Amino acid sequence: MLPIRLSKESREPIYHQIEKQLKALIAGGHLTAGTPLPSIRALSKDLEISVITIRRAYQDLEAQGFIETAHGKGTYVAEIKDVLKQEVKTASVSESFERAIETARSYDYSDEEMTAIFHAILEKRKKGE
Amino acid sequence: MHTWKQAYWLAGFELKARMKRSLLMLAFYTAVGFVCISSFDVYLTENFYAFDLLFLLLFIMFPAWMKPKIFQMQKMDGDLWTVPAVIMLQQLPVPKAVIVKSRFIIHSVYSFPYQLILLVMLLAVSPAFREMITPLSYMAFLIIWLAVSVAAGFAMAASEAGGTYDTKLLAKSMIYLVLGIAIFYAAFQWLADEGLIYWTIGLAQNWPLMSIVVSLLIIYAGWNYWQRVMKKDIEKADYL
């Protein structure tokens, strides 16, 4: 079973959430090239999401070259270029930062205050190691 | 031909499911028939008219009553009346023509053997009947009555298609049916001035070959007619 967690609270469409999380798993090396993916129907049941939505996510991923479908053999993780991997990673990191910045903005923090917190966390982590 | 084969195969399930009970019922109804028919001599010698009705009852209604209750006409949801098999088989890929034929095969199994036993018993219990009939005439008499069985008795088989009947309407139509039979019978008595069985014996004696031919035609026509009626009724009914 894939470690995919969907947030029904989010405004982000479900198929998009699935796509993003699968991309992250692939780019992060958790799913290596050639790993078989669950069938559309099986994933649909695990996530309690319709096959229409899962199919849409799979089709998008296939179009972008993350997965391949071998006829009659199911769906596999594709061999992807490092550039693409890098892009996914950067996108995922950027998104987390953006979310953090949004939270900070809603409390009216200035850019300087945000940067200070950011550096403080980095310092703390360094010490922790 | 394939249709008949499939119908026969399907009918087998129902016939086998309650075989022992059915044989027991046949024995019971034969005994009842024997008691009733014992008065045949009285009918022949003293014009005991009620015997005609008794015989029609034995001949037409008893076979339908012989069927195990679980396979008989019954009330389903709401006002729907039918035999369970008609619904069950329509939920499977069984063509309607096959359903009709399988019902007819089952009705035949409950009708013809019993009716033949009755007709043979007439010979056994009535010396007066034995004296008045030749082998050829007896043959004609037998076929005339099998024609009655098909023409009238198989209306019972066709009615198994069922449908949505109001209980009141059902009771009313039963009363009309009984009245109709009574009127027909009274008119027959008045016109022919003799009993129904007596009349058929007359036919068999005076025109044996003609009777056989006409009866066989009636059997052929009735057998097909009632099948068409049942198929149409199944198409018309709402099994909801």
Place this chain on the structure above:
Amino acid sequence: MPSWIEINGLQKSMDDFQLGPISLAIEPGTITALVGNNGSGKSTLLKLVMNLANADAGSIEVFGKPVDGKDESWKRKLAFQPQKIIGWDAYTGTTLKKMISSFYEKWDEALFERIVRLFDIPLDKRFGKLSEGMQQKLSLALALPRNTDVLILDEPTAFLDIPSKRYFMDLLIDWMEAEERAIIIASHQTDDLRKLADYLFVMREGKAIGHYEKETLLESYRRYWLDETPDGSVPGEVSRDRQRIVSADPAAAEHYFAVENIRIIDHAALDLEEIIDMLLK
């Protein structure tokens, strides 16, 4: 994709009940749940698909064939499990299997045996003598192995306990995986069946309320906690409890809040059961 089952403008009136007009298409590869309270007309609709009754108006085509036509061969492509099984009482499981399996070319004996073992079904007992739960298990064991293109189930889990329901759902998933197939399930229960479905066809008192793709339906409702109670009615407003409002048109509602200068404190999706309850009210 051409539809396997196509219902157009179907109507049927009975004594005190009017079904339709209903239009519905079933596509290959999908699970459709018919959702509605008791007496909403789900069973009647399914029986009309099986040509067990005559429609007053409209048409039903199965694989391009009108169900009330002369050609009855389409019935081989459908397996129907009615809510109330009629005519099986006198037969044992073994006999029923012998009869039913003969009609379907692709009958899967191994699957039948697997289900019988899974549910521990006694095959030598008459159907009428089995408990309701066991009857339902046996009829499932006699439905899935037919391997028809379409499986139609009317309240198939009403008498199943929770573990059996789980087995049942796994069986359905496996069954769907094997080939291009479709399932229609009627259910008035609020249970996992709906989670299995791709489409929901919602009915109320014989009328079609709507045919929804599950996620589209989920995404079309949203609950908002606001910092003040809006004066006017909010676009798509379905329910209101002071500052807590449910809208069936989130985009328009959020635009309205922005224009009216109402702040959204929090927002959340509704779950399927809540949405269905609202639709059926």
